Amino acid sequence: MKITVLIPAYNEEQNIKPTIDGVRNIPRYLPPELKWQIIVVDDGSTDNTADQAARCAVQTVRLEQNIGKGGALRYGLRQAKGDIILFLDADLRASANEAHKLVRPLLANEADVSIAKFKPAPQAGGFGFVKALAAAGVKYYTGRELTAVLSGQRAFKRQVLTTIGPLPDGFGLEVGMLIDILNQGYRVLEVETEMEHDVTGRNWSGFVHRGTQFLQIAKLLLTKSKE
Numbered sequence: 001m002k003i004t005v006l007i008p009a010y011n012e013e014q015n016i017k018p019t020i021d022g023v024r025n026i027p028r029y030l031p032p033e034l035k036w037q038i039i040v041v042d043d044g045s046t047d048n049t050a051d052q053a054a055r056c057a058v059q060t061v062r063l064e065q066n067i068g069k070g071g072a073l074r075y076g077l078r079q080a081k082g083d084i085i086l087f088l089d090a091d092l093r094a095s096a097n098e099a100h101k102l103v104r105p106l107l108a109n110e111a112d113v114s115i116a117k118f119k120p121a122p123q124a125g126g127f128g129f130v131k132a133l134a135a136a137g138v139k140y141y142t143g144r145e146l147t148a149v150l151s152g153q154r155a156f157k158r159q160v161l162t163t164i165g166p167l168p169d170g171f172g173l174e175v176g177m178l179i180d181i182l183n184q185g186y187r188v189l190e191v192e193t194e195m196e197h198d199v200t201g202r203n204w205s206g207f208v209h210r211g212t213q214f215l216q217i218a219k220l221l222l223t224k225s226k227e
Contacts, residue, residue: 002035003103004082008072009090010043013052015198020056022096023088029100030107037081040090043072049090069152070169077161085161087154091197098193102155111189112160113181115146116153118195130213134175137221142182148190150174160186171213172220179224 005023009016023038038058042050044066053060061075073087084106086099102114134149152174160181168176182188 001033001084001107002037002082003084003086004037004039004080005086005088005099006073006076006080007038007040007088007090008043008069008076009040009045009049009053010066010069010072011045011047011049012090013045013047013049015091015093016040016049016052017056018093019088019090019096020053020058022092022094023099025094025097026100026103029097030103039076039079041072041076043067043069068169070167070173073173074167077167083158085156085158087152087156089152089197092153092195093197095193095195095197098195099153099155101191101193102153105189105191106155106157110187112157112186113188114155115148115151115178115188115190116193116195117148117190118151118193118197130210130217133214133221134217137175137217137224138178138182141179141221141224144182144188146178146188146190149178153193153195168220170220171216175217176220176224 007019020038027034027036040053040058040060042053042060042062044063050060050062059079061079063072063075084103086102088096088099102116105111105114131150135146138149139145163184164177164180167173
C-alpha cells in the first residue's frame with residue numbers, strides 16, 4: 001500500500017523544510033511495508049518555497065501563478081499515486097509527524113476519512129464566527145455534528161476523492177468537501193492530535209482574513225442549497 005502526502009504551499013520558505021522533516025518522521029509510527037510519496041505544490045509563491053522543497057529531495061511542483069489551495073490540491077492529485085492520500089498544510093513544521101494518527105484508522109478500516117482536531121490555541125485568534133458558521137452548515141446539510149470542520153489536515157481513502165467530484169476553491173474547500181463526503185455515506189472520524197500551525201491574530205489582517213473566510217463559506221453554503 002502506498003501513502004501520498006500532498007502539501008500545498010504559498011510563501012512558506014521558512015516552514016516547508018521543517019514540515020517535510022516532520023512528514024518524514026510519520027513512517028516510524030506505521031507499518032514498515034508502506035510506501036511513501038511526498039508532493040509539494042508551490043502555489044505561485046513569490047519567495048523560495050519551491051527551492052527549499054526541492055532541496056529536500058521531494059517531488060515538487062511549481063505553479064507559475066497563485067491559484068489557491070483548492071486548485072493546488074487538484075493539481076497535486078493528478079500526480080498522487082497513493083491508496084491513502086494525506087492533505088497537510090505547509091506550516092505544521094515538526095508536528096506534521098502527528099499525521100500518523102490520521103492514517104491508522106484508515107489502515108484499520110475504521111473510517112474512510114479522518115480529520116485532525118487541534119488543541120485550543122494558547123491565544124485566541126478570532127471570535128468563533130467562522131467556525132460556528134461552518135459547523136452549522138455541515139449539520140444543516142448532513143445532520144452530523146462535527147467540530148474540526150475547518151481543519152485542512154485530512155486523510156482519505158483514494159476512492160473518496162475520486163467520487164466526490166472536483167475540490168471547491170477558496171475558503172469553502174474543507175466545508176464543501178466534508179458535506180459531499182458525508183452525503184455520499186463515507187465514514188468520517190475526527191482524531192485528537194498534537195498538531196500546531198500558525199494562527200491569525202486579532203489584528204487588522206486577521207480580521208480581514210476571517211471576514212473573507214466567512215463570506216466565502218456563506219457563499220458555498222448558499223450554493224449547496226441550490227444543488
